[in-house]
Amino acid sequence: MNRQALGYILFVAFLAAIPVLGIYPIFAMKIMCYALFACAFNLLLGFTGLLSFGHAAFLGGAAYASGHAIKAWGFSPELGILYGVAIAGVMGIVMGALAIRRSGIYFAMITMALSQMVYFFFLQAKFTGGEDGLQGVPRGTLFGLIDLKNDVNLYYVVMAIFILGYLIIWRTVHSPFGQVLKAIRENEPRAISLGYDVERFKLLAFVLSALLAGLAGSAKMLIFVSATLSDATWQMSGLVILMTLIGGMGTLVGPVIGAFIVVLLENKVGDFGAAIAKYTGVEWFQRLGESVTIVIGFIFVICVLAFRRGLVGEANAWLEKRKSLSTRA
Amino acid sequence: MITIFGIPLQAFLGQLLLGLVNGSFYAILSLGLAVIFGLLNVINFAHGALYMFGAFLAWMGLSYFGLSYWAMLALAPVIVGLFGILIEKFLLKHLYKLDHLYGLLLTFGITLLMEGLFRSFYGVSGQPYSTPEALRGATNLGFMVLPNYRAWVVVASLVVCFATWFVIERTRLGALLRAGTENPRLVEAFGVNVPLMITLTYAFGVALAGFAGVLAAPILQISPLMGSNLIVVVFAVVVIGGMGSILGAIVTGLGLGLIEGLTKVFWPEASSTVVFIIMAIVLLIRPAGLFGKEK
Numbered sequence: 001m002n003r004q005a006l007g008y009i010l011f012v013a014f015l016a017a018i019p020v021l022g023i024y025p026i027f028a029m030k031i032m033c034y035a036l037f038a039c040a041f042n043l044l045l046g047f048t049g050l051l052s053f054g055h056a057a058f059l060g061g062a063a064y065a066s067g068h069a070i071k072a073w074g075f076s077p078e079l080g081i082l083y084g085v086a087i088a089g090v091m092g093i094v095m096g097a098l099a100i101r102r103s104g105i106y107f108a109m110i111t112m113a114l115s116q117m118v119y120f121f122f123l124q125a126k127f128t129g130g131e132d133g134l135q136g137v138p139r140g141t142l143f144g145l146i147d148l149k150n151d152v153n154l155y156y157v158v159m160a161i162f163i164l165g166y167l168i169i170w171r172t173v174h175s176p177f178g179q180v181l182k183a184i185r186e187n188e189p190r191a192i193s194l195g196y197d198v199e200r201f202k203l204l205a206f207v208l209s210a211l212l213a214g215l216a217g218s219a220k221m222l223i224f225v226s227a228t229l230s231d232a233t234w235q236m237s238g239l240v241i242l243m244t245l246i247g248g249m250g251t252l253v254g255p256v257i258g259a260f261i262v263v264l265l266e267n268k269v270g271d272f273g274a275a276i277a278k279y280t281g282v283e284w285f286q287r288l289g290e291s292v293t294i295v296i297g298f299i300f301v302i303c304v305l306a307f308r309r310g311l312v313g314e315a316n317a318w319l320e321k322r323k324s325l326s327t328r329a
Numbered sequence: 330m331i332t333i334f335g336i337p338l339q340a341f342l343g344q345l346l347l348g349l350v351n352g353s354f355y356a357i358l359s360l361g362l363a364v365i366f367g368l369l370n371v372i373n374f375a376h377g378a379l380y381m382f383g384a385f386l387a388w389m390g391l392s393y394f395g396l397s398y399w400a401m402l403a404l405a406p407v408i409v410g411l412f413g414i415l416i417e418k419f420l421l422k423h424l425y426k427l428d429h430l431y432g433l434l435l436t437f438g439i440t441l442l443m444e445g446l447f448r449s450f451y452g453v454s455g456q457p458y459s460t461p462e463a464l465r466g467a468t469n470l471g472f473m474v475l476p477n478y479r480a481w482v483v484v485a486s487l488v489v490c491f492a493t494w495f496v497i498e499r500t501r502l503g504a505l506l507r508a509g510t511e512n513p514r515l516v517e518a519f520g521v522n523v524p525l526m527i528t529l530t531y532a533f534g535v536a537l538a539g540f541a542g543v544l545a546a547p548i549l550q551i552s553p554l555m556g557s558n559l560i561v562v563v564f565a566v567v568v569i570g571g572m573g574s575i576l577g578a579i580v581t582g583l584g585l586g587l588i589e590g591l592t593k594v595f596w597p598e599a600s601s602t603v604v605f606i607i608m609a610i611v612l613l614i615r616p617a618g619l620f621g622k623e624k
Contacts, residue, residue, distance in 0.1 A: 051430045051433075101612050101616040102612070102616055104429060104430070105433060109565075109567065109568055110568055110608070110612065112564055113561060113604075114609070117605035117606070235441075241434065292445075293442075293444060294441070295445075296441055297442030297443075297444075300434065300437060300441060300442075301439060301442065303438075304431050304434045304438060305423060305424075308431070
């Protein structure tokens with residue numbers, strides 16, 4: 001337990017040192033946003049056993065909402081973020097209430113269909129700028145004190161948001177509420193027979209997940225000073241599933257690692273393809289950078305077939321095995 | 330000029346026909362999804378990508394080998410079916426003992442892979458494909474001018490859908506299939522090769538998608554993304570209809586296509602979302618779907 005706490009402290013220290021270490025802050029912030037998004041998603045998939053295929057709706061919805069509030073209504077950044085998160089929460093209530101009427105595969109299909117509806121809404125609505133997205137949102141000053149136009153200032157704000165979100169999830173998972181969620185994941189009929197109002201728990205988990213995904217979306221909007229349609233596509237919903245899957249669903253740190261890998265992949269796949277093209281002489285690999293989807297799809301297939309526990313899950317299993325061997329010896 | 334609610338009759342019927350054409354695609358695709366789901370318990374996300382594959386095969390056949398539309402209409406479903414056998418044999422087979430969600434995730438990965446590959450070779454812009462000679466032009470029915478090819482799409486889809494219904498509900502092969510859906514172990518105990526049946530069912534389901542793809546080639550832009558835009562709507566169709574019944578899938582598909590066409594006439598902005606709104610309403614009133622059974 002102490003070792004775990006030490007790990008977290010070291011990690012936070014590392015996060016705090018990133019701007020000093022000369023790592024490009026925008027890149028690090030992007031990873032933290034996706035990491036929070038994936039953690040929020042994992043709260044639903046990993047800890048409640050609900051596969052939502054429409055989480056991009058919350059990411060994109062909050063980004064558009066807070067972007068619009070800041071740009072058109074002159075909201076301050078903190079109010080803008082709050083507004084975005086609230087909108088994501090409302091969307092979560094509506095989508096969740098509909099989706100939990102079915103379970104399993106139907107749940108996935110319903111969330112996907114509903115998020116596609118949200119996508120079409122953003123495509124057609126006047127305030128979103130359609131295909132171009134919402135551009136040039138001013139970052140402003142947080143609480144009237146911190147100038148967010150400075151990337152390093154914004155970095156620490158995003159870091160605080162990420163840690164806050166992570167703590168909320170950590171607390172939720174380790175609370176009695178989280179235990180009920182796990183009970184639903186393991187055996188829903190039994191949870192019902194124990195007297196738990198399963199539907200209400202599922203809805204609560206869904207809304208909480210939507211709120212946190214919205215927080216990630218609003219933060220992402222501030223970083224890139226824009227909200228784009230791509231945040232709300234089903235491809236984005238698929239990407240967050242992949243992050244969770246690679247890192248290890250049902251583990252707390254897994255999605256963070258998964259988000260790191262996926263973002264790194266998106267940015268570096270072009271260089272990687274160029275390297276392969278150089279070694280193998282196959283010209284086609286040069287184009288790998290333009291079609292990240294191929295790589296993402298390939299990893300998806302590999303993960304589902306052979307690597308379902310994810311990195312953290314596999315590491316945990318390996319540690320367990322070693323422990324049981326050493327206690328026996 | 331005759332008008333309905335202030336809209337010229339020709340435009341009105343034209344939109345209805347277009348809706349019916351879309352509905353035919355919904356019907357074929359949701360039918361394939363339902364057949365596959367019945368036996369494999371897998372929601373085949375790759376259905377849209379395989380539909381796109383079918384359309385591209387038609388285009389490739391013509392531009393690389395000079396094969397006509399009619400040749401590809403027969404050939405493309407076979408190729409897509411064979412491809413489906415590969416997917417089932419090498420990938421899907423390993424997931425049957427796990428949670429059904431993994432099947433969805435795997436086929437999602439396959440979709441991304443296929444779309445990405447086609448995109449890297451053909452770009453995102455659509456490839457043109459001309460309507461076959463015999464079906465060009467339009468027939469004047471007196472009250473409307475009927476474009477021949479669209480009429481053909483509707484008729485061909487209906488024939489294929491009802492042939493599928495007939496095979497599954499009225500033949501011995503279909504009886505085995507239905508028995509396998511109910512209780513695969515028992516059917517296997519009677520000496521039926523269930524794994525083979527599963528493979529062929531998957532192949533047949535995706536061949537339907539390939540067939541729909543060829544049908545769509547002359548009227549829609551053949552682009553790598555054509556399938557996934559459709560599949561999400563088909564998911565909503567499946568949720569609305571429920572996957573319990575073959576006829577239910579056909580009726581729901583066609584009906585929703587018609588409703589979509591009507592919406593295009595009266596409230597064009599809502600036409601892309603109307604299916605999802607209907608899905609939400611159905612979920613509130615009848616969560617199991619119109620033709621579904623509550624488990």
